[in-house]
Amino acid sequence: MTDSSWAYLSNYLVYSAMAVYTLAFFAHAYETAWAVRAPEVDAPGGNLLVKTFDYKRTEKVARVATAFMILGFLLLFIGVVARGISAGRVPWGNMYEFSITGALAFCGAYLFTLRKYDLRWLGLLVSIAVLLTLGTAITLLYRPSAPLVPALKSTWLIIHVSAAIVSGGVFLLANIIAAAYLYLDSMEQRGERKTWAKRLPSLEVLDQLSYRLVAFVFPLWTFAVIAGAIWAEHAWGRYWGWDPKETWAFITWVAYAAYLHARVTVGWRGRKAAWLCLFAGSTFLFNYVYINIWGTGKHTYSGL
Amino acid sequence: MEVPELGIVSSFRFAWRQLTSMRTALILLLLLGVVSIPGSLIPQRTQNPMRVREYFVNDPTLATWMDRLSLFDVYGSAWFSAIYILLFISLIGCVLPRSFEHLKVARALPPITPKNLDRMEFHHRWSGSGDELDLGRSWLVSKRFRIREFDGAISAEKGYLRETGNLFFHLALILILIGVSFGALFGMRGEAIVNVGERFINIPTTYDSLSYGKLFRDQSLPLFSLTIDNFEAKYSPLTNAPQDYTLQVTVTEKPGATPVKRIIKVNSPLSFGSTNVYLQANGYSPIVSVRDRTGAIVLQGPTPFLPQDGNLTSIGAIKVPDSDPQLGFVSAFLPTASRDKVRGAISVFPEALDPKLLFSVWRGDLGLDRGVPQSVYRIDTSKMQKIALKSLKVGETYTFAEGSITFDGFVPWVNLQVVRDPGKIYALFGGIVALLGLLASLFTRSRRIWIRSNTSGEVEVAGLAKNSAPGLENEIGLLIAHLRKVGE
Numbered sequence: 001m002t003d004s005s006w007a008y009l010s011n012y013l014v015y016s017a018m019a020v021y022t023l024a025f026f027a028h029a030y031e032t033a034w035a036v037r038a039p040e041v042d043a044p045g046g047n048l049l050v051k052t053f054d055y056k057r058t059e060k061v062a063r064v065a066t067a068f069m070i071l072g073f074l075l076l077f078i079g080v081v082a083r084g085i086s087a088g089r090v091p092w093g094n095m096y097e098f099s100i101t102g103a104l105a106f107c108g109a110y111l112f113t114l115r116k117y118d119l120r121w122l123g124l125l126v127s128i129a130v131l132l133t134l135g136t137a138i139t140l141l142y143r144p145s146a147p148l149v150p151a152l153k154s155t156w157l158i159i160h161v162s163a164a165i166v167s168g169g170v171f172l173l174a175n176i177i178a179a180a181y182l183y184l185d186s187m188e189q190r191g192e193r194k195t196w197a198k199r200l201p202s203l204e205v206l207d208q209l210s211y212r213l214v215a216f217v218f219p220l221w222t223f224a225v226i227a228g229a230i231w232a233e234h235a236w237g238r239y240w241g242w243d244p245k246e247t248w249a250f251i252t253w254v255a256y257a258a259y260l261h262a263r264v265t266v267g268w269r270g271r272k273a274a275w276l277c278l279f280a281g282s283t284f285l286f287n288y289v290y291i292n293i294w295g296t297g298k299h300t301y302s303g304l
Numbered sequence: 305m306e307v308p309e310l311g312i313v314s315s316f317r318f319a320w321r322q323l324t325s326m327r328t329a330l331i332l333l334l335l336l337g338v339v340s341i342p343g344s345l346i347p348q349r350t351q352n353p354m355r356v357r358e359y360f361v362n363d364p365t366l367a368t369w370m371d372r373l374s375l376f377d378v379y380g381s382a383w384f385s386a387i388y389i390l391l392f393i394s395l396i397g398c399v400l401p402r403s404f405e406h407l408k409v410a411r412a413l414p415p416i417t418p419k420n421l422d423r424m425e426f427h428h429r430w431s432g433s434g435d436e437l438d439l440g441r442s443w444l445v446s447k448r449f450r451i452r453e454f455d456g457a458i459s460a461e462k463g464y465l466r467e468t469g470n471l472f473f474h475l476a477l478i479l480i481l482i483g484v485s486f487g488a489l490f491g492m493r494g495e496a497i498v499n500v501g502e503r504f505i506n507i508p509t510t511y512d513s514l515s516y517g518k519l520f521r522d523q524s525l526p527l528f529s530l531t532i533d534n535f536e537a538k539y540s541p542l543t544n545a546p547q548d549y550t551l552q553v554t555v556t557e558k559p560g561a562t563p564v565k566r567i568i569k570v571n572s573p574l575s576f577g578s579t580n581v582y583l584q585a586n587g588y589s590p591i592v593s594v595r596d597r598t599g600a601i602v603l604q605g606p607t608p609f610l611p612q613d614g615n616l617t618s619i620g621a622i623k624v625p626d627s628d629p630q631l632g633f634v635s636a637f638l639p640t641a642s643r644d645k646v647r648g649a650i651s652v653f654p655e656a657l658d659p660k661l662l663f664s665v666w667r668g669d670l671g672l673d674r675g676v677p678q679s680v681y682r683i684d685t686s687k688m689q690k691i692a693l694k695s696l697k698v699g700e701t702y703t704f705a706e707g708s709i710t711f712d713g714f715v716p717w718v719n720l721q722v723v724r725d726p727g728k729i730y731a732l733f734g735g736i737v738a739l740l741g742l743l744a745s746l747f748t749r750s751r752r753i754w755i756r757s758n759t760s761g762e763v764e765v766a767g768l769a770k771n772s773a774p775g776l777e778n779e780i781g782l783l784i785a786h787l788r789k790v791g792e
């Protein structure tokens with residue numbers, strides 16, 4: 001196959017993945033509307049997070065939805081790989097490629113967490129987020145496949161960017177859960193949960209889950225920043241230069257460190273912690289969107 | 305709030321306790337994040353001096369005020385330094401005592417079993433068969449718990465690595481800061497534009513710009529020299545984006561050493577100890593010969609031009625101070641010349657496929673003797689008079705009343721960046737230790753388990769997970785199953 005047919009293949013796969021995610025979205029919408037609240041389950045030896053809600057009525061649809069999520073993930077995965085083959089390099093050279101890989105990482109983080117915790121109630125939000133990311137990528141950010149500029153030709157690119165993208169996917173997931181926490185919390189403060197929300201996990205579970213996700217990827221993000229510094233040293237002759245992109249990576253790091261601290265040492269829980277988590281996550285998004293597109297500095301590889 | 309006693313010692317102690325408290329550390333940490341924001345939104349002098357100058361041109365009063373607040377140099381400012389120095393003092397003040405504490409704890413046995421186990425997590429009670437302590441001991445030992453027995457009870461603890469990792473993480477942050485400061489104090493950084501074919505000698509005068517750390521000495525510059533043999537740039541014909549830069553040099557490591565041929569690329573600098581030479585930018589130097597009325601050569605050779613865009617449309621100034629009157633050529637070099645409706649003459653491809661030199665000729669006083677430093681890329685034409693406008697291809701000559709100019713050709717130039725940073729190795733080491741410490745601290749579950757068996761044969765089990773780490777419930781479930789010989 002020629003480079004351009006790989007590029008076409010990649011585009012088709014990304015479109016097909018979007019179609020499949022749309023199906024996943026409808027399946028999740030259905031089960032969100034029809035699933036029921038679980039009886040309080042005490043699960044000796046089992047994980048509390050697993051059994052807080054009941055899919056009896058919608059189990060089939062929920063399974064179908066997850067199957068679509070997995071299929072979408074696989075299509076997108078091959079799409080990203082094909083994009084890399086067409087360009088003869090890792091597929092992380094411009095913002096279109098960052099976005100499709102980011103969507104892949106986000107969906108991957110969701111599916112990976114799903115193995116341990118029943119997160120299907122989040123499926124609706126996850127499919128929407130993936131569709132939005134892919135949609136903007138294809139319409140606004142698309143660039144033809146092309147080789148890398150010299151500064152990006154480095155093994156550290158692969159290491160640094162993959163670590164950063166995976167961290168981003170998990171941060172986003174933690175953020176969505178923290179947002180769900182805040183939403184449900186304010187709903188509960190006004191009285192009982194609405195019927196549709198009754199099957200979602202308890203506030204405590206959401207609180208713990210977003211913390212665990214952050215604690216899980218914080219070292220990876222630390223690694224991404226260090227790898228970036230090593231690469232900057234190779235390419236630009238300094239490992240840290242307070243370039244806007246670097247500065248915001250640092251801010252994200254500090255914000256998540258503060259979040260972990262606030263939880264572990266000062267004992268923050270609930271609303272305060274969720275807000276801090278959202279703040280930290282939005283510094284990551286800001287870095288990705290604003291600094292890539294409107295920022296100045298050495299890191300503007302968006303190709304726009 | 306506790307009211308401190310008066311007196312210097314006690315108020316110092318009070319301030320110290322406040323500073324090293326967790327709450328202060330948290331606030332400082334968040335503050336550090338917040339105060340690094342302005343530097344990413346406002347142009348910084350170290351990165352973008354041109355844009356800073358624009359601020360001064362557009363609104364001098366505002367810019368002066370911003371400058372007073374160090375907003376154009378945030379990361380070197382007093383207030384930014386104050387925050388991170390306070391943070392690190394707080395860190396040291398908290399982490400060092402904790403390290404000593406931990407050294408003691410790490411060798412000690414776990415504390416004895418508390419009286420009321422039913423207040424602990426996952427408490428279970430049943431009437432046993434008498435061998436529970438023995439079974440429990442061997443089970444806990446096989447799971448590598450540290451054990452202390454006292455008065456018919458076992459107290460077991462596991463996961464000391466959590467605190468160890470945590471302390472290493474924080475100590476490593478201090479090491480990173482030391483590495484950064486060390487590099488800033490003893491390092492140097494300089495840039496030089498060198499034409500292909502020319503030689504660069506590592507002495508202060510060959511640099512276009514050079515800055516030292518406060519404790520750096522001139523003699524520390526290693527005396528190497530490089531000759532630029534060849535520079536090759538490949539560009540994509542589709543997107544015009546650069547694909548590869550290769551710089552071939554001949555290196556003499558120190559005076560008298562045998563020269564060796566080396567290659568420098570964007571991601572692979574040349575190293576001399578802790579000094580690295582980077583390939584940073586490139587452009588073109590048009591070569592011209594300028595003759596006076598009599599035909600005698602008054603200037604000959606390459607002049608580096610400054611690229612303006614990705615296609616290397618370059619501007620420059622050819623100054624001829626030795627002719628009478630002085631001559632200046634305000635010029636543009638277009639590697640692949642074309643015309644644009646809006647921008648006029650521009651280059652449409654970065655390789656020299658159809659090179660052209662455009663210039664206006666000025667006569668008068670170049671102003672070089674006034675002692676005011678001038679940009680090498682611009683001419684101060686305030687005391688000069690424009691006499692002609694012309695564009696030349698390679699080999700062509702233009703003759704005007706005061707003389708003539710011949711466009712002989714061009715050579716590429718490269719911008720070499722020479723950096724010495726003796727601190728980076730400590731920072732890197734600190735980074736690695738921090739990462740390992742973090743992994744150890746976040747992925748180690750630290751917990752205690754207690755078993756008590758009293759004389760009436762009643763058995764109690766309970767546990768405590770530090771930082772509410774998950775999984776203890778399962779573990780205790782397994783232990784109880786073992787003690788009650790379920791499913792064996």
Ligand code: HEM
Pocket residue numbers: 215218253254257258260261264265324325326329330333391392394395396398399466467470474477742745746771
């Ligand atoms: C200013 C002084 C600081 C003090 C006194 C301090 C103290 C502590 C303490 C006591 C813990 C709890 C560990 C545990 O109980 O497991 C901790 C954890 C942590 N600290 Fe700090 N720290 C400081 C600064 C920093 C800084 C500057 C960072 C990085 C930006 C940082 C990042 C972390 C992280 C990531 C954890 C791990 C949280 C966890 O175990 O879940 N700390 N710190």
